[in-house]
Amino acid sequence: MVSLYFYDKKIKLPECTRLGNFNYKIFAQNLSWKGYRLPQYDIQAARDYTKAHPVWLHFGAGNLFRAFPAVLAQRLLTARLSRAGVICCEGYDEELIDRCYRSCDHLSIVATVYPNGTVNKEVVASVTESLKISEDEDRLRQIFTSPDLQMVSFTITEKGYVLRDDQRHFLPAVGQDILQGPQAASTFAGRITALCLARARAGLAPVALVSLDNCQNNSHLLRRMTTDLAGGWLEHGHITQEDFDYITKKLTYPLSMIDKITPHPDERVCAMLQEDGLSGMEIFTTSKSTVAAAYVNSERPQHLLIENDFPNGHPAFEQLGVILTSRSIVEKSARMKACTCMNPMDTALGLFGCLLGYTRICDEMQDPDLVNLITRMSEREAMPLVTDPGVIDPFAFLHEVLGERYPNPFLQDTPQRIATDTSRKLAIRFGETLKAYYNSPVPMHRATHLTYIPLVLACWLRYLVGVDDEGQPFQLSPDARIGNVHKLLGEVRLGDQVTEERLYPLLSSTMYFGINLFEVGVGERVVALFNELNRGPHAVRETLHKYCGEKEPEPAW
Numbered sequence: 247m248v249s250l251y252f253y254d255k256k257i258k259l260p261e262c263t264r265l266g267n268f269n270y271k272i273f274a275q276n277l278s279w280k281g282y283r284l285p286q287y288d289i290q291a292a293r294d295y296t297k298a299h300p301v302w303l304h305f306g307a308g309n310l311f312r313a314f315p316a317v318l319a320q321r322l323l324t325a326r327l328s329r330a331g332v333i334c335c336e337g338y339d340e341e342l343i344d345r346c347y348r349s350c351d352h353l354s355i356v357a358t359v360y361p362n363g364t365v366n367k368e369v370v371a372s373v374t375e376s377l378k379i380s381e382d383e384d385r386l387r388q389i390f391t392s393p394d395l396q397m398v399s400f401t402i403t404e405k406g407y408v409l410r411d412d413q414r415h416f417l418p419a420v421g422q423d424i425l426q427g428p429q430a431a432s433t434f435a436g437r438i439t440a441l442c443l444a445r446a447r448a449g450l451a452p453v454a455l456v457s458l459d460n461c462q463n464n465s466h467l468l469r470r471m472t473t474d475l476a477g478g479w480l481e482h483g484h485i486t487q488e489d490f491d492y493i494t495k496k497l498t499y500p501l502s503m504i505d506k507i508t509p510h511p512d513e514r515v516c517a518m519l520q521e522d523g524l525s526g527m528e529i530f531t532t533s534k535s536t537v538a539a540a541y542v543n544s545e546r547p548q549h550l551l552i553e554n555d556f557p558n559g560h561p562a563f564e565q566l567g568v569i570l571t572s573r574s575i576v577e578k579s580a581r582m583k584a585c586t587c588m589n590p591m592d593t594a595l596g597l598f599g600c601l602l603g604y605t606r607i608c609d610e611m612q613d614p615d616l617v618n619l620i621t622r623m624s625e626r627e628a629m630p631l632v633t634d635p636g637v638i639d640p641f642a643f644l645h646e647v648l649g650e651r652y653p654n655p656f657l658q659d660t661p662q663r664i665a666t667d668t669s670r671k672l673a674i675r676f677g678e679t680l681k682a683y684y685n686s687p688v689p690m691h692r693a694t695h696l697t698y699i700p701l702v703l704a705c706w707l708r709y710l711v712g713v714d715d716e717g718q719p720f721q722l723s724p725d726a727r728i729g730n731v732h733k734l735l736g737e738v739r740l741g742d743q744v745t746e747e748r749l750y751p752l753l754s755s756t757m758y759f760g761i762n763l764f765e766v767g768v769g770e771r772v773v774a775l776f777n778e779l780n781r782g783p784h785a786v787r788e789t790l791h792k793y794c795g796e797k798e799p800e801p802a803w
């Protein structure tokens with residue numbers, strides 16, 4: 247019997263849960279409650295089974311996990327394709343575990359918002375257990391040493407994989423973990439690698455470690471994380487060659503591509519849920535800046551492709567529309583999304599949106615200059631170099647993004663969320679396309695002919711000035727590397743005109759752009775566009791309109 251809390255009163259099943267007035271008897275009878283889709287399986291049985299037979303463990307208990315992977319786990323349970331749900335663990339923002347999982351008895355609401363205003367609400371009960379990496383070491387070890395474990399997945403943002411500073415030196419805590427060995431590991435990377443080692447030493451079949459983060463070669467980032475730790479431990483004699491080989495060669499690191507716009511929780515959805523009588527729906531920001539609530543809101547379209555490389559088997563994802571396929575197809579799909587048909591446009595809307603005072607992506611889609619910017623950038627500059635992955639049509643994907651997904655007025659995504667960590671995203675979102683131009687033998691593929699990609703890169707510099715188009719200071723979105731970026735940029739104020747020499751240290755940085763922008767022939771253009779954008783108040787709008795208005799200027803070339 248599970249103990250639950252309802253309005254601070256401890257009660258027993260099958261009464262009510264803190265999520266509101268849900269009654270487990272209703273779940274068992276498969277009835278809907280005020281139109282909410284309810285779990286149609288025995289929740290307690292799933293919890294008990296998963297406790298004894300953990301198949302799938304996920305790190306990163308944020309919004310995307312609850313909107314997408316956790317719903318896949320629910321579909322597996324509903325369809326009787328699995329008896330196990332998913333266990334989640336936080337390795338960074340442990341406040342989420344208390345506030346989104348434990349205090350809600352591991353029930354969550356997923357609100358799917360459609361462009362016509364329909365909101366489908368579903369109670370998700372497939373997260374059977376939630377853990378904190380700092381406190382639940384024994385349970386994590388038990389899970390990692392279970393023969394049933396097949397997959398460990400991650401949505402921890404690109405920062406989660408970072409072990410080194412910008413000079414490529416290990417961060418002090420990572421260096422400490424390497425020196426002291428697996429027993430004393432205290433960093434996220436160290437603890438994960440120590441757990442993998444526990445599995446190796448238990449003599450169990452290897453499992454798949456799957457990054458579901460939006461970053462270039464997410465599989466490589468995750469593999470490099472454990473390999474760096476294990477390599478250090480091998481060097482210092484903490485582990486054997488056999489241990490090292492298990493972590494680096496036997497565990498697999500399938501590549502993935504994941505897509506589903508999952509914004510921060512929306513006040514309007516909160517109000518709707520409260521109106522239905524649910525308590526505890528308020529949106530909050532954790533001390534580590536994650537914005538969360540007892541519910542998540544997301545859109546309907548979703549894509550998930552994972553390289554089919556699961557040494558101990560995998561949940562029956564292929565029955566749920568997940569594409570399990572070759573690495574090369576996943577790679578092409580990820581590039582299609584991240585470099586061409588979606589994420590570059592996200593960044594364009596994020597940066598221009600912050601400068602022009604927008605707080606909703608869907609409102610930006612009513613701005614003809616911005617719509618022209620992202621349409622021309624994707625269709626003219628990015629698409630010509632896209633490789634069709636064969637399983638998703640890039641043109642259909644792009645047009646769904648432009649025509650339905652961004653304009654969805656009920657999906658409250660914000661330019662401020664999108665602008666988070668931009669310094670880590672430019673290399674993949676734009677650098678890959680610029681490299682492809684540079685390497686293309688086709689004469690018309692000249693990077694010097696580009697307008698819109700350089701305009702967005704220049705917009706990032708203008709964004710870094712920290713003053714909006716009205717001339718008012720605004721809060722930059724969180725970005726872990728912002729200190730170093732500002733050091734390279736130096737102090738630039740609105741109205742300053744800068745030289746190529748002045749911007750060379752930043753614009754030539756392969757770390758930020760993936761290539762030296764001057765080497766591929768766009769650095770000069772970025773500097774010129776920045777000077778246009780930075781002329782003074784309203785110059786952002788004027789420049790945007792100049793290049794993206796109905797009437798286009800003659801190409802400079």
Ligand SMILES: NC(=O)c1ccc[n+]([C@@H]2O[C@H](COP(=O)([O-])OP(=O)(O)OC[C@H]3O[C@@H](n4cnc5c(N)ncnc54)[C@H](O)[C@@H]3O)[C@@H](O)[C@H]2O)c1
Pocket residue numbers: 305306307308309310311336337338339340401402403404405406407434458459460461504505506507508509536537
């Ligand atoms: N939200 C989306 O639309 C979306 C869509 C596709 C992919 N993604 C991927 O999922 C990631 C998470 O998105 P979200 O919406 O869940 O964000 P979120 O802000 O709700 O949650 C962020 C998660 O990352 C963890 N995290 C942050 N920094 C970390 C660190 N240094 N070490 C370990 N863990 C850390 C947090 O603890 C939290 O679990 C994104 O960065 C992206 O790569 C998101």
Ligand SMILES: O=P(O)(O)OC[C@@H](O)[C@@H](O)[C@H](O)[C@H](O)CO
Pocket residue numbers: 460504505506507508589592593663664666667
């Ligand atoms: O999640 P991030 O921080 O990598 O990037 C922000 C958005 O571009 C991203 O979340 C998109 O909404 C997502 O890629 C849609 O699938």
